[in-house]
Structures are given as structure tokens and as C-alpha cells.
Amino acid sequence: MADNDSVLSAAAAWKGAPMALATVVSTWGSAPRPRGSHMLVHADGRFEGSVSGGCVESDIMATAAEVIAGSPFQLKRYGVADAAAWEVGLPCGGEIEVLVQPVSAEGFDPELFDRIADARDAGQALTVTTDLATGQSNLRPAEGAVFANRYNPPRRLLIIGAVQIAQALAGLARELGIATVVIDPRARFLTEERFPGVTLDDRWPDEAVAAYAPGSSTAVVTLSHDTKIDDPALVAALAAPTGYVGALGSRRSHAARRERLALAGVSEANLDRIDAPVGLDIGAVGPSEIALSIAAAMVAAFHAKVP
Known part of the structure; x- marks a missing residue:
């Protein structure tokens, strides 16, 4: 493409x-x-x-x-x-x-x-x-x-959780020409000083993700490690034809996440759409390398969605 x-x-x-x-x-x-x-x-x-x-x-x-x-x-x-x-x-x-x-x-x-x-x-x-x-x-x-x-529509990334990995990932996305929005209802995390030049959204993630109507050219990545923030975002992302959905966490935490989302009504097929642990397995260490692995997985998914 x-x-x-x-x-x-x-x-x-x-x-x-x-x-x-x-x-x-x-x-x-x-x-x-x-x-x-x-x-x-x-x-x-x-x-x-x-x-x-x-x-x-x-x-x-x-x-x-x-x-x-x-x-x-x-x-x-x-x-x-x-x-x-x-x-x-x-x-x-x-x-x-x-x-x-x-x-x-x-x-x-x-x-x-x-x-x-x-x-x-x-x-x-x-x-x-x-x-x-x-x-x-x-x-x-x-x-x-x-x-x-x-x-195709312009590529877009919705990052859930204004954490350190999100800072590195937003920078990589900018270099890749991907419009990025960081979503986090926690005001002290979501500041222009921490995310210069990035669109910030302080709505609750389910409301925010749904409002952006994510399609095949949109990625949603949850990074907050807070189930109250990440889970609603995943439910909203999986209810749409989102091009890439990724979630930070270990395999054990993802197994528990799948159980919670299933109870919330997410189908097995949609649960299988989640890339978790998020990113390509490159042996990443530290926020910057983890962000790189996520960016690579996201780009691979975008290419796979091209008809």
C-alpha cells in the first residue's frame, strides 16, 4: 500500500x-x-x-x-x-x-x-x-x-493510558505519519508537557473510542494497566471493525482479561482479535523497545487489512 x-x-x-x-x-x-x-x-x-x-x-x-x-x-x-x-x-x-x-x-x-x-x-x-x-x-x-x-482513510492510533510507553509510542507513530490520540481520564497523566503535539482526550475510554468510530485504518492499544480504563476501551474497540487491537500485559493477565471481557458480552471470535501480550516478540526491554514492538505489529496489521 x-x-x-x-x-x-x-x-x-x-x-x-x-x-x-x-x-x-x-x-x-x-x-x-x-x-x-x-x-x-x-x-x-x-x-x-x-x-x-x-x-x-x-x-x-x-x-x-x-x-x-x-x-x-x-x-x-x-x-x-x-x-x-x-x-x-x-x-x-x-x-x-x-x-x-x-x-x-x-x-x-x-x-x-x-x-x-x-x-x-x-x-x-x-x-x-x-x-x-x-x-x-x-x-x-x-x-x-x-x-x-x-x-484508504488515513491511519490513526488511539492509545489508552497516558503512561511512559505511550510517550514513546506516540513519538514513533508521529514519525510513521499515523495520527495519534492519547485517551486517559486521569488529568495528571494526560498533559501537553508529557505529550507535546499529540491530541489528548480525557473522556472515559469507552465513550472516546466509540466516538472515533474506529475502522480498518485505526489501531487501539491499551497500556494503562488499570482494568477500569483498559477493559471498557477494548469492549468498544472490539465492537467496531478496528484494524488492530492490542493490550499490554502478561499471558496470565490476558487470560484473566479474556474472562472479564467474555462476561461483558465480548464474543470468542472478537477476543481472538486482541494482540496480547501486545507487539512483536523482539525481546523488548524498556518503554522505547516495547513501543517499537507495538508499532511494528500495528503496521503489519494495517498492511494485512489492505484488500
Whole structure:
């Protein structure tokens, strides 16, 4: 799944300016970026995003300048079998095909960015189809050589319990581009000094989690070690199609947790959705390493949820 959040933000900021959009439409072998990855190029030379991790960006920018100036869309292929690909620096062993189209009614209609933003704000996915024969993108099904790009809602993490592990996990999530909310009704734990730049919510966790309506792009992780706080949050998270649900604690404490949640009406199938002890088993020691293991498990779950 391609991460295009920064590109979509740039599209909103640059709205109305001449732009070109480059998109990875095919990959072979060890391609540096997945299909659907975007690079948005402004007429003044600014750009956001990446189609190759830096290997062919210079060539793409030159092509984008031509397209912005009025040249037709271009479909370019880079691979180690081509001398030109080596010249622009794609030595990773893979091949990519990149579509460069104008951001216009004849290419990627600017209104599509608004439609994508509206869908993401509503927690919904949206698929844009592109006719590779004409270089035009729209929301309608198409025939022939078509590339379909799915834009999923932005990833979000709801952390229950403003504890030390939560501080480290919130920082990692920020670096991963995951919007984070820390939920804790205990005012002395939930402070801006302890969680700078993070959304804080002091409601009781069941109310807060339900209000965020978690879907497949949302993770809920309980860390408070207080059953009065963690259990209601888990009940709310498991009542929704939450993409990842994790709970801190030992196997013994989780067995007791399962009994409590079962008595609260949570089904066996939903209990099995809880990742507990939370995180990948990397032998983590200390809050930072535990946070790293949780972040890795969360990202793995997000990828597994992609259709």
C-alpha cells in the first residue's frame, strides 16, 4: 500500500497552481516504491512524494516540467536492463513503470483531490481509475488498459493510558505519519508537557473510542494497566471493525482479561482479535523497545487489512 498522505496535503496547499502527477503504475522485482506511489510536481519546481526513493526523481521532474508546459502525458519505464535506467540511477534490480500526467481535466482532474479528501475525512476508501491509453483519471469503471489506485482513510492510533510507553509510542507513530490520540481520564497523566503535539482526550475510554468510530485504518492499544480504563476501551474497540487491537500485559493477565471481557458480552471470535501480550516478540526491554514492538505489529496489521 502506497503512503501518499504528504502528496495529498501538498495538492490541497498548491490548489490552482499548474502541476503534474507522477504515479507508479507497475512494478517488477525489488522495486523501491509500491504501485500507487505518487510524486506531485509544482510548476515552480517544488515537489512532494516519491516514485523511486530518489533513483529516478530527477528524470521524472524533467518529464513533469514538459507535461506542465503542455506536452502529452507520458508513460515511462525504468529497469536495470535499460542503459537509460542506469543513467538515472535504478540499480536496485527492479523495474517500475511511471505515468506522468497533468493535473487538469485532461489528466488527473484537480477535483479528484477534493473527492479523495472528502472520503478520507469520512473514514472511507475511494478508488480512482486511470485510462493508460489516454492518461485521464476518473471515478468511473473503465475498460482496456486501466490502472486503479485505492486511497484508504488515513491511519490513526488511539492509545489508552497516558503512561511512559505511550510517550514513546506516540513519538514513533508521529514519525510513521499515523495520527495519534492519547485517551486517559486521569488529568495528571494526560498533559501537553508529557505529550507535546499529540491530541489528548480525557473522556472515559469507552465513550472516546466509540466516538472515533474506529475502522480498518485505526489501531487501539491499551497500556494503562488499570482494568477500569483498559477493559471498557477494548469492549468498544472490539465492537467496531478496528484494524488492530492490542493490550499490554502478561499471558496470565490476558487470560484473566479474556474472562472479564467474555462476561461483558465480548464474543470468542472478537477476543481472538486482541494482540496480547501486545507487539512483536523482539525481546523488548524498556518503554522505547516495547513501543517499537507495538508499532511494528500495528503496521503489519494495517498492511494485512489492505484488500
